[in-house]
Amino acid sequence: MWWPISSMNSFGKRLMVSCPSSTGGSYTYNTMREQGMETAEMIIRQFNKYPVQLVDADKTLTYEAAKLKALYRIAYADCFAAALALKLKAPVVTGDPEFKKLDDRIDVIWAGP
Numbered sequence: 001m002w003w004p005i006s007s008m009n010s011f012g013k014r015l016m017v018s019c020p021s022s023t024g025g026s027y028t029y030n031t032m033r034e035q036g037m038e039t040a041e042m043i044i045r046q047f048n049k050y051p052v053q054l055v056d057a058d059k060t061l062t063y064e065a066a067k068l069k070a071l072y073r074i075a076y077a078d079c080f081a082a083a084l085a086l087k088l089k090a091p092v093v094t095g096d097p098e099f100k101k102l103d104d105r106i107d108v109i110w111a112g113p
Contacts, residue, residue, distance in 0.1 A: 074098040
């Protein structure tokens with residue numbers, strides 16, 4: 001995933017996360033498989049305490065993500081984050097160096113060390 005949970009509140013705004021069902025589902029089932037159902041449910045409860053709004057990947061957002069994927073060699077899930085940032089005219093908060101390829105398209109707030 002592409003959000004730094006520990007710094008969400010430092011921006012004083014609600015965090016919007018583009019979450020194609022395959023991305024959110026794969027995160028959940030991988031956690032369930034690797035750490036167990038109880039741990040996965042605890043993580044979900046903790047995550048739900050933060051001011052995060054999951055944004056469904058509708059046809060328009062999916063199309064914009066596909067265009068970015070065609071133009072840039074970055075992960076498809078990252079394309080959804082970038083497409084949402086473009087739609088909302090908002091920055092992406094990430095530590096993922098792949099987003100440097102999108103410097104000309106989106107604002108990035110770099111997280112991490």
